Amino acid sequence: MTELRNPAPTRVTFSAHTERPSRPLPTVGLSPVPGRRAREVPRRSHPPCTVSPDRHPRMPNLRRVLRAEVLRLRGEHGVGLVAPLVGAGLLALAAFAAVAVLSGLRHSAVRADGSARAAAQTAIAQIESCNATRHDYRQCTSAFILSGAGLPLGAGPGHLDVSAPNSTAYTIVATSALPGPDGLHATFAVYKDSAGMTRNCNHPGIGGCSTARSW
Numbered sequence: 001m002t003e004l005r006n007p008a009p010t011r012v013t014f015s016a017h018t019e020r021p022s023r024p025l026p027t028v029g030l031s032p033v034p035g036r037r038a039r040e041v042p043r044r045s046h047p048p049c050t051v052s053p054d055r056h057p058r059m060p061n062l063r064r065v066l067r068a069e070v071l072r073l074r075g076e077h078g079v080g081l082v083a084p085l086v087g088a089g090l091l092a093l094a095a096f097a098a099v100a101v102l103s104g105l106r107h108s109a110v111r112a113d114g115s116a117r118a119a120a121q122t123a124i125a126q127i128e129s130c131n132a133t134r135h136d137y138r139q140c141t142s143a144f145i146l147s148g149a150g151l152p153l154g155a156g157p158g159h160l161d162v163s164a165p166n167s168t169a170y171t172i173v174a175t176s177a178l179p180g181p182d183g184l185h186a187t188f189a190v191y192k193d194s195a196g197m198t199r200n201c202n203h204p205g206i207g208g209c210s211t212a213r214s215w
Helices: 062-134
Strands: 160-166 169-179 185-193 196-201
Touching (some): 062 169, 062 185
Antiparallel strands (some): 160 169
């Protein structure tokens, strides 16, 4: 039998100057028609893509822009807005304080008027009680007899002024310790004689004084 031997492989070497077979460039267009040569369409060259800085400006930092705007508004309008608000608040507080002070003074004056009225009423009871046994009003105007009236004897604000011109007549004037809204101290006066008793006051509608200036 004949031995089959593999033939020796054929080596193909290329040198630096060996030209490799070139492939035909692809053509763009329709598929070639049999018997007609395909028409080559030249490739169009496009310019490099560049962006004009005028058409597309660089966007600024939004946070930096907002911060600058806030600082500008605070510098321009901060003092102008805060100062009127602070002034209005101080005016409102001053108005409330004034109303509270006036209201407190009014209530205090009303209480003082009530105390003067009560002192005059108590003095009438004490003098009449004393006159029931002594039958002379001049003996019933001492500080000892009128010690429970609530006001010290004397003339002026916060005092009780009692006088008896004769045995059948007496006068009582009780003055409030605090002035009223008109700046005057309320007075509650009593005059008693043989014809009867008369009462009058100078603050109508306040502290027990009627609009007819009587109590």
